[in-house]
Amino acid sequence: xxxxxxxxxxxxxxxxxxxxxxxxxxxxxxxxxxxxxxxxxxxxxxxxxxxxxxxxxxxxxxxxxxxxxxxxxxxxxxxxxxxxxxxxxxxxxxxxxxxxxxxxxxxxxxxxxxxxxxxxxxxxxxxxxxxxxxxxxxxxxxxxxxxxxxxxxxxxxxxxxxxxxxxxxxxxxxxxxxxxxxxxxxxxxxxxxxxxxxxxxxxxxxxxxxxxxxxxxxxxxxxxxxxxxxxxxxxxxxxxxxxxxxxxxxxxxxxxxxxxxxxxxxxxxxxxxxxxxxxxxxxxxxxxxxxxxxxxxxxxxxxxxxxxxxxxxxxxxxxxxxxxxxxxxxxxxxxxxxxxxxxxxxxxxxxxxxxxxx
Numbered sequence: 001x002x003x004x005x006x007x008x009x010x011x012x013x014x015x016x017x018x019x020x021x022x023x024x025x026x027x028x029x030x031x032x033x034x035x036x037x038x039x040x041x042x043x044x045x046x047x048x049x050x051x052x053x054x055x056x057x058x059x060x061x062x063x064x065x066x067x068x069x070x071x072x073x074x075x076x077x078x079x080x081x082x083x084x085x086x087x088x089x090x091x092x093x094x095x096x097x098x099x100x101x102x103x104x105x106x107x108x109x110x111x112x113x114x115x116x117x118x119x120x121x122x123x124x125x126x127x128x129x130x131x132x133x134x135x136x137x138x139x140x141x142x143x144x145x146x147x148x149x150x151x152x153x154x155x156x157x158x159x160x161x162x163x164x165x166x167x168x169x170x171x172x173x174x175x176x177x178x179x180x181x182x183x184x185x186x187x188x189x190x191x192x193x194x195x196x197x198x199x200x201x202x203x204x205x206x207x208x209x210x211x212x213x214x215x216x217x218x219x220x221x222x223x224x225x226x227x228x229x230x231x232x233x234x235x236x237x238x239x240x241x242x243x244x245x246x247x248x249x250x251x252x253x254x255x256x257x258x259x260x261x262x263x264x265x266x267x268x269x270x271x272x273x274x275x276x277x278x279x280x281x282x283x284x285x286x287x288x289x290x291x292x293x294x295x296x297x298x299x300x301x302x303x304x305x306x307x308x309x310x311x312x313x314x315x316x317x318x319x320x321x322x323x324x325x326x327x328x329x330x331x332x333x334x335x336x337x338x339x340x341x342x343x344x345x346x347x348x349x350x351x352x353x354x355x356x357x358x
Contacts, residue, residue: 001204003331007072008317014064015061015065015300016296018061018065019300022179023173023180023296025051025128026174026181028047028051028128028181028185029127030123030125030126030127031178031181031182032122034178046185046188050185060341060345068334071322071330072322072326073317073321075319075320076320078151079151080178082147083139083146083157084145084161085147085157087136087139087161088136095127098126100118101122105122130173130174130176131170131173133172134166134173134174136161138161138163139162141169141254141307143314145161149314163250168243168246171239175236175239179235180293182228183280183288184231184289185225186225186226186280186288190222190226190283190285206339229288261301264302265298266298266302272298274293275287275291276291276295296348
């Protein structure tokens with residue numbers, strides 16, 4: 001395998017991990033907007049505990065993606081910076097204010113007005129970030145970004161990224177984040193009561209394992225997030241079908257190659273979505289979480305295969321790659337860095353997300 005292909009595969013892995021981890025974190029804030037900031041205290045506590053220990057670590061994958069693009073495919077990094085700087089700037093503002101809101105809200109316990117203010121900052125920033133990331137993705141994937149063969153940009157800097165497909169992508173990114181978050185939160189609530197996978201948590205709480213009031217609260221949370229997950233599963237199914245029609249009309253170039261190469265991934269995504277829906281209905285929450293991740297992976301692979309060998313239209317991987325010495329140095333650096341990164345992240349998740357978290 002050529003070095004640029006190895007790095008492209010690593011890049012796709014980074015995108016996938018950021019989608020299923022960072023995306024779910026964004027979804028937590030979106031749920032606070034959807035519920036109009038009227039969540040109960042136990043809901044808020046459940047949301048905070050779900051993302052609190054690891055929410056910043058998930059942004060490692062965004063940095064990982066940017067570093068690979070900057071080092072291995074610099075013309076693509078430059079072209080994206082020229083053409084999509086405005087939506088990406090808005091997404092960056094969202095990431096910053098999301099962190100600010102989350103951190104400050106935790107330090108003003110008991111101060112209702114300030115908690116409300118910083119909670120609103122966290123929630124709206126969490127919604128805006130996937131929205132503008134989705135718009136940037138839609139503009140880039142549509143083939144109408146205004147990027148030229150030499151990497152220059154000929155479009156409008158302020159409005160060139162707005163199109164029906166980019167708007168759809170924005171809502172799709174927010175929807176996926178919200179759905180993943182709901183499925184994960186259902187699993188986290190259920191894992192505290194289920195003695196083994198497959199039991200129905202609302203009907204079969206582990207009597208005696210927790211005090212009765214706690215069991216009641218946790219059971220209520222399971223029912224609540226399970227219902228929200230089921231609703232979002234249906235919403236995302238309808239949104240995905242509508243998206244196919246939008247792609248066909250607004251991005252015919254992408255649609256034509258998508259039909260030729262990526263239909264199998266549509267089938268896999270539908271299969272994964274169906275399994276997730278069934279698993280939620282039957283209270284198999286771990287299976288629901290894994291199949292939801294499988295759906296996200298199918299969508300990403302469908303996009304990657306459709307536009308290969310282009311990293312972004314019309315810049316092909318071959319035309320924009322860095323010299324081989326740089327690519328190999330990048331690969332070895334990533335291999336050495338992974339020796340530290342992977343065990344560290346694994347230990348972090350073990351500490352805070354394991355069966356016996358600290």
